[in-house]
Amino acid sequence: MYVCLCVGVTDRDIENAVSDGARSWREVREATGCAGQCGKCACTGKSVMRDAITQELAMSPDLAYAV
Template identity: 85%
Template sequence: MYVCLCQGVTDRDIENAVSDGARSWREVREVTGCAGQCGKCACTGKRVMRDAISEQLSFDPDLAYAV
C-alpha cells in the first residue's frame, strides 16, 4: 500500500528500511523520503515502522533496539 503519495513510498519500502537497520523515524525518513513534503503520511508511516520493528524483534529477541 502507498503510505506517502508525494514521494511514492510504500509500506514495503518502510519495512525494507527497518530490515536494513533503520530503528528511528528519522532514519526511515532519510532512507525512504517519506513525509518529506506535506507530512500527512507521518502517522501512518510511523505505525508501519513500529509494526515492522515489533515483528522483527519477535523473530530475534536478542536484536538491540537503538534509542
Template identity: 65%
Template sequence: MYVCLCQGVTDGQIREAIYEGCCSYREVREATGVATQCGKCACVAKQVVRDTLSDI
C-alpha cells in the same frame, strides 16, 4: 500499498528500510524520503515503523 503519495513510498519500502538497518522513524524518513513533503502520511508511516520494529 502507498503510505506516502508525495514521495511514492510504500509500506514495503518502509519495512525494507528497517530490515536493512534503520531502527527509528527518523532513520526511515531519511532513508526513504517518507513524510518529507506535505507530512500527511507521517501518522501512518510512524505506525508502519512501530509495527515493523515490534515484529523483529
C-alpha cells in the same frame, strides 16, 4: 499499500528500511523520503515502522533466550 503519495513510498519500503537497520522515524525518513513534503503520511508511516520493528524483534533469534 502506498503510505506517502508525494514521493511514492510504500509500506514495503518502510519495512525494508527497518530490515536494513533503521530503528527511528528519522532513519526511516532518511532512507525512504517518507513525509518529506506535505507530512500528512507521518502518522501512518510511524505506525508501519513500529509494526515492522516489533515484528523484526519478535523474529530475532538472539532475543529468544535472553534473560
